Amino acid sequence: MALRSASPPKPSTDLRLLDLATEHVRRYGAARLTVTEIAEAAGMSHANVYRYFRSKTALLEAVTATWLAPLEAGLRIIADAPDPAHDKLERLLFTIHRAYRDKLATDPKIFDLFCAATAQNAEIARRHQQRIARAIQRILDEGHGSGTYHINDQGGAVTFVIDAMYRFLSPGTLRADIDSPRAEIENRAVRLLNLVSQALARGGL
Template identity: 60%
Template sequence: MRPRQPPQTVPTTDVRILDIAAEHIRRHGLARMTVTRIAEEAGMSHANIYRYYPSKEALIEEITAAWLKPLEAGLRMIADAPDPAFDKLERLLFAIHRAYRAKLENDAPLFDLFLAANDKNAPIARKHRNRCRLEIQRTLEEGASGGLFAITDMKKAKALVLDALYRFLSPAGIVLDAEESRAGVEARMQTLLDLVQGALTQGRY
């Protein structure tokens, strides 16, 4: 008797619409994407699309959010881990950098949506940026309360981290370094991070 196969999960309508829209952008580009075309590929009316996503812009934001949410969940897990804050800060920053770089290399059309959202300071970009900064601040505060970081001004300390490593944490910076090897970029990032960590532990901020 053959073992039973686990039942396959059927995507909900909203997820199916997102998947179709994302694939349409990969094949044809954002400029050729319309709600009518997505509806045709989904086999439904465009009015039905609007039941789930009130505008083309809302649909695009959700496509971007779909790959950012797992990253944000991973950042929360890192910040919640029982590791020393020194190690967690490094893991947080490299997790952000590597996720962006991987998206650019493996799914450039959808990375471009994120890049455009950042250029416009769109809501999805602001929300994601704030969530990343929250986990960084939580880690800095934990390090300060535990005596690992000698921080006297949390606002300045967070600005130090974000400003010093901006090129490695911004979508535009990821694009600028796209032609350089991962190892080379990460070595540069590590050098700056070591300097930042040193400043934080020595009480300069």
């Protein structure tokens, strides 16, 4: 008797709603998304959607969080790696820069959603920035402990790194630079990061 192959598991309702919202944003942009449209596409009432996402804002934040989560996990791996602090700091900052630039190039409407959240200082953007700051602090702490960096104020040093590299880490400025050759932008980032590392090594921060 032939065995029937098992059917793949159906996605949970919240994931199905999230997939529908993501596809809607990709096709039409976030401004045209309504909870009613997502509910109709899912074959349920809009009241039922609110059982999973308390508002349109919460649904859009979940769309943004879905693509940020793997990036943030990768940053934690970099911060915990056994490499020298300078190498890790460079890899971490370029991972962020390239992830943003790639998302802008391949998935612009989702990137626009992230840009809007950042401009509005929305909770999803604040949490993302805090996770970046924690990963940088982990690297700076390690660099200070090994004698690579000489840091008096850990919080101030983290802010210094983020401020210095802002042009390469801000989604808004990356969007403004999208027509500039990638190699040119990254060469500029390397030169600036070398100066940042020299300042961290000299001390006084």
